Amino acid sequence: MKKKDLILGAGIIVIALAMLLVMQLTRGEEGNQIRVTLDGKIYGTYSLSKDQTIEVKDGDFYNRIRIEDGKAYMEEANCPDGYCEEQGKISGHTQTIVCLPHKLVVEVLENENDQSFGTSDPEDVAPDTIAK
Structure with a gap:
């Protein structure tokens, strides 16, 4: 050489x-967020950079989502199977937590300024299938 x-x-x-x-x-x-969808409708969008607890109540059920150290997880839920609590912490794009009995989806949005990860039309962001 x-x-x-x-x-x-x-x-x-x-x-x-x-x-x-x-x-x-x-x-x-800093731009990472989670979106909580309940029965196909957007319940809310929350920043992963702020530690917080989100309580989702609808009728007789509730889910408590905790955001801590840039990661979100299902802290507590009164669904019969409890699988949503076992799905672990999520922080990366394409990661989700799903509570089927309550028709609740928690998904990570990579960046709020990136147009490829979200749309303004709620019909485009709703899950296309929910099974009972």
């Missing part, structure tokens, strides 16, 4: 590492 080849290889590696660093620094978690 020649000295110029080594310099070229090192330069490419340095540029690649600089690009990775810039991507990580600009990505941030």
